[in-house]
Amino acid sequence: MRFLRFVVFNALETLLRLFPFPCKTGLIKIGNPGKDSPVFLTCNYHLTVQRVKRVLEGMEAFLLVANSRGINVWCASAGGHLTNHEVISVLKTSGIEDLVAHKKIILPQLAATGVEAKVIKQKTGWRVIWGPVYAKDIPHFLKNSLKKTTVMSGVAFPWTQRLEMAVAWAFFLSGILSLVMIFFWPKSVLTLILLVWGLSFIIFLSFPLYSRFMNSEGKKVSTLFSKIGRMSFQLLLWIGIVLALFAYSILAKDFSLAVVLRWSVISFVVIFILSFDLAGSTPTFRGGLLAEKQLEVVLNKEGCKGAGFCEKVCPQNCFEVDKMEHTASMINRERCIQCGACIVQCPFDALCFESSEGEKIPPETIRRFKLNLLGSRLKKSG
Amino acid sequence: MSTYILMKILESAPKRYDLGIRLLTGGRLDKVYDRLASHIKEGDKVLDIGCGTGALSIRAAQKGGRVKGIDINSQMLEIAQIWANKLNLTEQIELCEMGIAELDREEADSYDVMMSGLCFSELDDDELSFTLREAKRIIKPGGLLLVADEVRPEKIYKKIINGLRRIFFGAIVFIITQTTTKALKNLPEKIRDSGFDIKSIKINRGENFIELIARKP
Numbered sequence: 001m002r003f004l005r006f007v008v009f010n011a012l013e014t015l016l017r018l019f020p021f022p023c024k025t026g027l028i029k030i031g032n033p034g035k036d037s038p039v040f041l042t043c044n045y046h047l048t049v050q051r052v053k054r055v056l057e058g059m060e061a062f063l064l065v066a067n068s069r070g071i072n073v074w075c076a077s078a079g080g081h082l083t084n085h086e087v088i089s090v091l092k093t094s095g096i097e098d099l100v101a102h103k104k105i106i107l108p109q110l111a112a113t114g115v116e117a118k119v120i121k122q123k124t125g126w127r128v129i130w131g132p133v134y135a136k137d138i139p140h141f142l143k144n145s146l147k148k149t150t151v152m153s154g155v156a157f158p159w160t161q162r163l164e165m166a167v168a169w170a171f172f173l174s175g176i177l178s179l180v181m182i183f184f185w186p187k188s189v190l191t192l193i194l195l196v197w198g199l200s201f202i203i204f205l206s207f208p209l210y211s212r213f214m215n216s217e218g219k220k221v222s223t224l225f226s227k228i229g230r231m232s233f234q235l236l237l238w239i240g241i242v243l244a245l246f247a248y249s250i251l252a253k254d255f256s257l258a259v260v261l262r263w264s265v266i267s268f269v270v271i272f273i274l275s276f277d278l279a280g281s282t283p284t285f286r287g288g289l290l291a292e293k294q295l296e297v298v299l300n301k302e303g304c305k306g307a308g309f310c311e312k313v314c315p316q317n318c319f320e321v322d323k324m325e326h327t328a329s330m331i332n333r334e335r336c337i338q339c340g341a342c343i344v345q346c347p348f349d350a351l352c353f354e355s356s357e358g359e360k361i362p363p364e365t366i367r368r369f370k371l372n373l374l375g376s377r378l379k380k381s382g
Numbered sequence: 383m384s385t386y387i388l389m390k391i392l393e394s395a396p397k398r399y400d401l402g403i404r405l406l407t408g409g410r411l412d413k414v415y416d417r418l419a420s421h422i423k424e425g426d427k428v429l430d431i432g433c434g435t436g437a438l439s440i441r442a443a444q445k446g447g448r449v450k451g452i453d454i455n456s457q458m459l460e461i462a463q464i465w466a467n468k469l470n471l472t473e474q475i476e477l478c479e480m481g482i483a484e485l486d487r488e489e490a491d492s493y494d495v496m497m498s499g500l501c502f503s504e505l506d507d508d509e510l511s512f513t514l515r516e517a518k519r520i521i522k523p524g525g526l527l528l529v530a531d532e533v534r535p536e537k538i539y540k541k542i543i544n545g546l547r548r549i550f551f552g553a554i555v556f557i558i559t560q561t562t563t564k565a566l567k568n569l570p571e572k573i574r575d576s577g578f579d580i581k582s583i584k585i586n587r588g589e590n591f592i593e594l595i596a597r598k599p
Contacts, residue, residue: 025506067506085454085481092483093512123484368456 006050013047017168021046022070027094028053031060035101038142040131041087042108043068043076048135055135059142062099066090074283077114078339080370084119087111091124106131106146109153112313112341116367130312148312155283155315162204165281169274170200177270185262195263196270202237203274207282209233234275241267283315286337295353295361297336297343303350304328310342310351318342340366411530414593415441415499417584418528421595422447426494429520431482431513432501436462436475442497443474454481482509485516493521497528503566510566514576518598527578527596532565535589544590570594 013021023046030053041064042052049065056063066086068076076082091097091105103126107115110133117128132141132152141152174196178189210233242264249255279285286294297318306326311319316335319342321328328350330336343351343366353361415438422428424446430439433451435458442449443466453459459477466475482505496517502510517527535541544565569592570580578596585592 026508083454085483089481089483089509092486093506093508095508 006054009050010047014164014167015171017047017164018172020070023049023065025065025067025090027090027096027099028063028065030056030063031058033060033062033099035099037061037100038106039064039096039100039102039104040106040138041066041090041111042135043071043073043082043111045070045072045076048072052135052138055138059139062096064090064094064096064105073108074110074113077111078370080114082111082114083370084116084123087115087120088123091120091126103127104129108135109133109148109313110155110315110341112345113339114344114370116344117309118345118347133315150317153312153315154317157207157282157284159205161283162207163201166200166204169204170197173200173270173273192266195267199237199267199270200274203234203271203278206233211282211285234271238264238268238271284337295338295355297330297333297338297340298352298354298360299328299330300350300352301327303348305348305350307347309345309347313341313345315339315341411437414530414591417593418497418499418530418595419445421526421528422495427492429488429493429496431485431496431498432504433462433477434458434499436465436477438497438499439475439477440465440469440471442495443471444469446474447495448474450476450478452478452480452482452484454479482513482516485513485520488516488520490519491522493525495526495528496521499530500532502529502569503532503564506564510572511576514572514578518577521598523598525598526581527573527594527598529569529573529592529594529596531569531592532590533569533585533592534565534567537589540589544588565590566592 023044025044028049037060039062040052040056042048044065044067049063052063066082067089068082068086071079071081073082087105087107097103103124105120105126106129107117109130112130115128117130120126120128129146130148130153132138132148133155134152137152141148174193177192177196181189181192242260245260245263249260304327306321306323306328308319308321308323308328310328311317311321316332316337318330318332318336319328320331338353340353343353343363346363349363352363353366355361419438419441422442422445426442426445426447428439428442428447428449430436430442430449430451433439433453434455436451439449439451439462451459451462453462456479459479462475462477466472466477482501502513505513521527535544570583573594573596574580577598579599581595581597583592583594
């Protein structure tokens with residue numbers, strides 16, 4: 001019964017994955033936790049809470065649900081909905097301080113763009129331990145005495161996640177497009193829905209086939225359609241559809257240029273919407289919009305004391321810390337997706353963002369202003 | 383008063399917040415806040431929790447209060463600061479980026495008045511009882527707690543009307559701003575249980591908005 005509920009919620013909320021789903025905030029007891037049980041924190045996105053609870057099943061633990069306005073951990077942290085305030089609030093008001101004898105809280109690593117471990121410690125005395133990116137790694141993380149492996153601290157885009165995204169986009173887009181279509185061409189609504197779902201699955205599931213072209217040159221990732229010269233996968237897909245349309249209408253001896261044209265245009269629009277800044281909607285690539293307003297992470301070697309917070313919170317494993325030399329280096333700079341977690345967490349302010357014109361955006365600005373949509377952080381610091 | 387849900391749209395865009403509120407409420411909220419601020423006396427020490435763009439804080443300062451406004455949204459506080467500067471009230475208004483969870487750092491019996499405009503409805507049950515507990519501690523004996531907020535109607539038919547409104551506006555707001563409001567349940571009881579004496583309660587005709595004045599004995 002519990003499993004059935006889990007499946008139904010997962011299916012429903014995957015369809016509506018693009019929308020927030022808030023659930024109750026506060027303290028949840030898993031099993032029969034005692035004074036020494038671990039304390040975890042997560043966002044109040046319903047699906048996340050369900051999944052975390054499922055992973056923790058059978059353990060004795062406390063789970064604090066912070067008010068992220070029903071948004072998932074990474075988006076809420078990057079967008080300023082899961083900040084120090086929400087974490088402090090749930091720590092202080094949920095009564096957890098009376099239930100455990102320690103002051104260690106395990107936060108999901110992806111909250112590091114929004115929550116400052118240093119401030120939490122200062123204001124509440126609780127020490128933040130950055131847990132794994134994915135809840136499924138929690139049992140391994142606990143067995144490994146709260147040490148993360150590289151796999152645990154990296155984001156990935158496996159087929160399960162791509163499937164979720166395909167479903168979420170297909171549901172949303174087919175809904176909107178059929179609403180438009182129903183007025184102009186009601187007979188074709190079903191075909192349109194099938195087309196949207198089909199294209200969505202093709203584009204997201206075949207991602208590994210073309211993803212390597214998205215990061216060529218090491219840094220400049222652009223929208224797929226601006227790289228027509230490179231014959232992106234999407235363009236090929238569209239040409240394929242147009243050819244298939246011609247072939248079908250000729251073979252069916254019912255050639256109508258109008259129909260072929262209409263469906264060509266519709267499939268172009270669908271492919272365009274689905275692939276628009278596809279890079280930016282994956283967890284493993286940086287967005288390609290407004291490349292000139294993008295910011296690069298810069299490490300100031302003099303300020304760095306090798307504390308290693310950057311290494312612990314980087315979802316792309318860009319950093320390596322030399323424990324003997326007490327210094328960090330960005331060995332995988334080309335993989336950086338500019339989430340800014342390293343800048344937010346560095347206790348010595350040794351990291352900052354730099355614009356393409358060489359303007360430096362200091363850590364305090366990054367901590368205050370979330371999101372760099374349309375280069376807003378550049379404006380804020382200017 | 384579905385407009386109080388709709389204002390969440392504006393809250394997500396702090397810059398348009400004030401103008402939007404005025405348009406949406408047709409000045410109703412202004413009147414509510416004016417009435418609340420009329421309880422402030424010259425020289426009162428006032429704490430405004432969830433001060434936002436400072437609508438209440440500024441009124442309290444104009445009445446001669448020395449106001450500390452707190453909010454967790456730094457962008458809203460920036461707008462409040464601009465207003466304070468424009469109206470030459472910087473001496474009387476101190477704005478801090480902090481949440482209700484940090485009220486335990488305030489000294490006991492240190493405020494004449496604590497006020498909250500549309501803040502309680504954004505808190506969960508734990509947070510609300512924490513806030514009321516701290517309010518009881520930090521307000522001076524004889525001091526006031528002033529609250530204006532969204533509540534759930536009592537009468538069945540008003541409940542239904544309000545529910546329908548909330549479904550409609552709530553859905554729009556949910557999609558655009560990704561926030562939800564939770565109208566308060568049993569607010570007067572909760573305030574009474576926290577050890578306050580209720581001085582007056584004013585509920586609007588739609589039974590979904592409350593103005594409450596309580597005193598710490």
